[in-house]
Amino acid sequence: MERRTIGAAALDVGAVGLGCMPMSWAYTGSRQRGEESLRAVHAALDRGSTLLDTADMYGPFTNELLLGRVLKERRSEAFVSTKVGLLVGDQHIVANGRPGYVKRACDASLRRLQTDVIDLYQLHRADPEVPVEETWGAMSELVSAGKVRSLGLCAVGARSARRSGARLHDGTIRQLERVQQVFPVSAVQAELSVWSTEALDALLPWCAARGVGFLAAMPLGNGFLTGTLTPGEGFEPDDVRARHPRFTAEMMAANQPVVVGLRRIARRHGGGGRPVTPAQVALAWVLAQGPHVVPVPGAKRERWVTENAGAAGLRLTAEDLAEVAGLPGALGSWD
Numbered sequence: 001m002e003r004r005t006i007g008a009a010a011l012d013v014g015a016v017g018l019g020c021m022p023m024s025w026a027y028t029g030s031r032q033r034g035e036e037s038l039r040a041v042h043a044a045l046d047r048g049s050t051l052l053d054t055a056d057m058y059g060p061f062t063n064e065l066l067l068g069r070v071l072k073e074r075r076s077e078a079f080v081s082t083k084v085g086l087l088v089g090d091q092h093i094v095a096n097g098r099p100g101y102v103k104r105a106c107d108a109s110l111r112r113l114q115t116d117v118i119d120l121y122q123l124h125r126a127d128p129e130v131p132v133e134e135t136w137g138a139m140s141e142l143v144s145a146g147k148v149r150s151l152g153l154c155a156v157g158a159r160s161a162r163r164s165g166a167r168l169h170d171g172t173i174r175q176l177e178r179v180q181q182v183f184p185v186s187a188v189q190a191e192l193s194v195w196s197t198e199a200l201d202a203l204l205p206w207c208a209a210r211g212v213g214f215l216a217a218m219p220l221g222n223g224f225l226t227g228t229l230t231p232g233e234g235f236e237p238d239d240v241r242a243r244h245p246r247f248t249a250e251m252m253a254a255n256q257p258v259v260v261g262l263r264r265i266a267r268r269h270g271g272g273g274r275p276v277t278p279a280q281v282a283l284a285w286v287l288a289q290g291p292h293v294v295p296v297p298g299a300k301r302e303r304w305v306t307e308n309a310g311a312a313g314l315r316l317t318a319e320d321l322a323e324v325a326g327l328p329g330a331l332g333s334w335d
Helices: 034-046 062-077 099-113 132-144 159-164 170-179 203-210 221-226 249-254 256-269 278-287 302-313 318-325
Strands: 003-006 011-014 051-053 079-084 086-088 093-095 120-123 151-154 187-191 213-217 293-296
Touching: 003 213, 003 293, 011 079, 034 062, 034 302, 051 293, 062 079, 062 099, 079 099, 099 132, 120 132, 120 187, 132 151, 132 170, 151 170, 151 213, 170 187, 170 203, 187 203, 203 213, 221 256, 221 278, 249 256, 256 278, 256 318, 278 293, 278 302, 278 318
Parallel strands: 051 079, 079 120, 120 151, 151 187, 187 213, 213 293
Antiparallel strands: 003 011, 086 093
16 A cells, blocks of 8 residues: 655554444444454555554443554554543543643553553543643653654544634634644644535645645545445434434435535446455545555455545546536535
């Protein structure tokens, strides 16, 4: 697989990463099977998808434990990315950015992941009760201690920006400007996909201008852009999409032209017994947004991991990119 270099620390990763959250958090619980997920992680490493993205809150904790079982055997082949800053309670999630907590959480993640160093430690969300510089300073001390190699920031929530009329990622950029004064940011993680392109306006250019890597979260639109979801089929109650405005039967049906366009491009590239899928076109589009961009599609099955990794070899033409740009905008609230 093609390799990409992200951040001033020249972090070397496979062009397509693996988001591990669906293996144990937020998506259909009845389809979360440990052994199947382990095979998926091994398949990702076999195919060069070295960036494994997790967080201590996924599960909580069980996602890191699962990855630790693979890392115990294949640590040298993996680029480990995990996150800190969010605590899961009973029906709620709260931020905790206190320096002491950050250091304890890092030690706990290291134990669960069965490793002595985390390649990329990301701040999941800033704590409104703690200056972000204090949290980031504690994270930088972990780099000095040799427990972490580089630091990243996840984009802040979008709801407040939309209500205030500000650009979607203005809040994230303000945080980045602040923490950059304390310790270099190596990567930013934010949503970017064919049907959610807001990061292209300001956040992606900010990263490109400063040599900061961009990890594209939800590059397959929570599964919608794969073309494998049927409008009206419904989701299990524990699946985040069951409460998501874009995943009502009406909105899924209304947004089908987006998938139809991706499928049309896929057919042009298919041939020789190697079909191209809408998901691969969607990931190739993300890869085309810059050499510092690494899509991190979530998956929990070996089949999907293999398909996603194959997108690294797909090169979209100028005609393809123009066609994607001409697809209708997604309908329905994203909040």
